[in-house]
Amino acid sequence: MSSADAARAAELAGLLKVLSDPTRLAILDRLMQGVQCNCELGECLDLPMNLISHHLKALRRAGLVSARRDPSDRRWVYYSVNREALVRLQQEVCAFFDPGRIQVRETACPRRAGVRG
Amino acid sequence: MSSADAARAAELAGLLKVLSDPTRLAILDRLMQGVQCNCELGECLDLPMNLISHHLKALRRAGLVSARRDPSDRRWVYYSVNREALVRLQQEVCAFFDPGRIQVRETACPRRAGVRG
DNA sequence: AGTATAATTCAACGGACGTTGAAGGATATG
DNA sequence: CATATCCTTCAACGTCCGTTGAATTATACT
Incomplete structure (x- = not known):
């Protein structure tokens, strides 16, 4: 694993960390069913609004969701899933x-080598 | 999101949690290049053996890797990636x-309803 | 028996983070 | 101006967990 690969692994780990929480997955799942405001998410999932806000912030930092204010009442914020982010996520995970990357070979540990049999 | 879906989301979150660590991804990446013993992984990644063991335990609990003892010297343990587990992981993530699950519709928040415009 | 090696387990530390409750904007309405 | 609503931010707490070092186990060799 080269250092470039290590960096990509660390980046992927960070992305997976954002997604490794049941509440965040529930929010994401909910958002896939349509645009939602903070309070609706809170009611559906039976969670306080500040907690929803907290998780949405994490999802937004990761680029997974976007926010848009209601033009007719700027108190309301509508959240939606980023389609491109999902595609990229799938690509990175599948890569x-x-x-197919799995290679079949026995251990090549230098300590073990020459002592086999 | 039904309770069954919630349970599946929690399960997926648990799996992603195991993978949300750079060291574990590095170990997994290394194992994809062939069977490895604990000490070889430790040398390649410059990490103490007990730490490798700790992460391998987590990966094994998640069913991602398997272990096999060297028949000719049972002190050695060879680790390998579980191909089926990778396939299942990809399937669950992609699902x-x-x-395609993203639905386009505006908010249906009951509080906001009837006050639009 | 005694030593060496591979691996695991244990105990302890420290940071990260999800959760909670309260306070603080920002905006709309009367 | 005062009140209400949506949302965010802040502070504090508790827990999980990656990391470390030491001890233990299991096996092999002399």
């Missing part, structure tokens, strides 16, 4: 965990 | 984050 890293591609079963 | 949950499928962009």
Whole structure:
């Protein structure tokens, strides 16, 4: 694993960390069913609004969701899923965990070498 | 999101949590290049053996890697990636984050309803 | 028996983070 | 101007967990 690969692995790990929370997945799942405001998410998932806000912030930092204010009442914020982010997520996951990358060979540990049999 | 979906989301979150660590991704990446013993992984990644063991335990609990003892010297343990687990991982990720699931509709928040315009 | 090696387990530390409650904007309405 | 609503931010708490170092186990060799 080169250092470039290590950096990409760290980046992927960060993205997966954002998604490794049941509440955030629930929010994301909910948002996939249509645009939602903060309070509606809170009611559906039975969670306080500040907690929803907290998780939405994390999802937004990761580029997974976007926010848009209601032009006719700027108190309301509507959240939606970023289609491109989902595509990119799928691509990165499928690239890293591609079963085709698995190589079949026995250990090449230098300590073990020459002592086999 | 039904309770069954919520349970599946929690399960997926748990799996992603295991993968949301750079060290574990590095180990997994390394294992995809062939069977490795604990000490070889430790040398390649410059990490103490007990830490490798700790992460391998988590990866094994998640069913992502398997272990096999060297028949000729049972002190050695060889680790390998579970191809089926990778396939399942890809399937679950692609199912949950499928962009095709995104529905286009405006908010249906009951509080906001009837006050639009 | 005694030593060496591979691996695991244990205990402890420290930082990251999800959760909670309260306070602080920002905007709309009367 | 005062009140209400939506949302965010802040502070504090508790827990999870990656990391570290030391001890333990299991096996092999002499």
